Amino acid sequence: MADFKLDSRLSADTIAIGDSGLCRLLLMDDSRFPWLIMVPRRFDITEVHELTPLDQTVLTFEIAQVSEILKDITGCKKINIGALGNMVPQLHIHIIGRNEGDIAWPGPVWGAGKSVPYDEKTMRTFIERFSSALQQAS
Amino acid sequence: MADFKLDSRLSADTIAIGDSGLCRLLLMDDSRFPWLIMVPRRFDITEVHELTPLDQTVLTFEIAQVSEILKDITGCKKINIGALGNMVPQLHIHIIGRNEGDIAWPGPVWGAGKSVPYDEKTMRTFIERFSSALQQAS
Incomplete structure (x- = not known):
């Protein structure tokens, strides 16, 4: 079986957080929403089923x-x-924290305006908080 | 524990297909997309977790x-x-069949224009095909 390789578009839009048991965990580089992407590290899979x-x-x-x-x-x-995967077929799951009044509320985040990249410090702080909570939960 | 009751907005937008082991299965009354909604028959649940x-x-x-x-x-x-559940908090999962060239492609279906209700015959035919395939698979 061929090896898992992260799609180049997913790679370009995100910052790698690390790996869970099954998935590559990514932070979408869009500071408007807390937005994670989980990519099962399996070869040539496009659908959950x-x-x-x-x-x-x-x-x-x-x-x-x-x-x-x-x-x-x-x-x-x-x-x-x-x-969804209409544009990037490699199976990936979006997990997004939403709030009343965020820029896309109550619609979906996909296609809602242009992303706003993180500044380095905010991004590092978020990843540290998330990773530490994940480590405690695992 | 209180009983499951389908949210009135989900009920208004859909046609009931039947129940699986866990979920109420609904057909979204929008003939532009093959669009099902699955609602776990549990009381007061808004998130998968x-x-x-x-x-x-x-x-x-x-x-x-x-x-x-x-x-x-x-x-x-x-x-x-x-x-998503930003508008209807009762946990429900959308399962949508997508095709290149459908009216929202490659964007998401949510918020893409106005729904086009089924005519009775097309709707009945779809539900019969789906139910029969589900019965065979179960």
Whole structure:
């Protein structure tokens, strides 16, 4: 089986946080929303139902864990979860913390204006908080 | 524990197909896209991570099954899965069959123009095909 390789467009739009049991964890470089992307480290998978049943179960566990931590550390009102892949076919799951009054509320974040990249310090602080909470939960 | 009751806005926008082990299955009354909605029949749940681990596992299984059937019977190019809930907090999962050239492609379907209700015959035919495929798969 060929190796997992992160799609170049996902790589260009994000900052790598690290790996969970199944997924590469990425922070979308858009400071308007706390927005993570989870990419199962499997070769040539575009749909959730193409994963093995075990991988599907692990993915669900990891999505729930990441969602809960994101809600916890940001205090956001709602988590949005999405697996779209119309532009980037490599299976990837968006986990986004949403708040009333954010720039896309109550619509979806996809296609809502232009992203605003993080400044280095804010980005580092966010990744440290998230990673530390994930480590404590695991 | 109080009983599950379908949110009135979900009810108004959809046609009921039936119940899976965990979910109420609904067809979005928008003939522009093959668009299903799955609502876990649990009381007062707004986020996937609030479900019990067993319900999360069953939900994943059912999402994968419904996605695969939808892709199969429609021949669509891509499945979009989304759990947003910014407007309707009751946890519900969108499963949408997407095609290059559909009216929202490659963007998300949410917020893309006005829905076009089904005519009775097309709607009945779709529900029969889907239900029959689901029964065979279960």
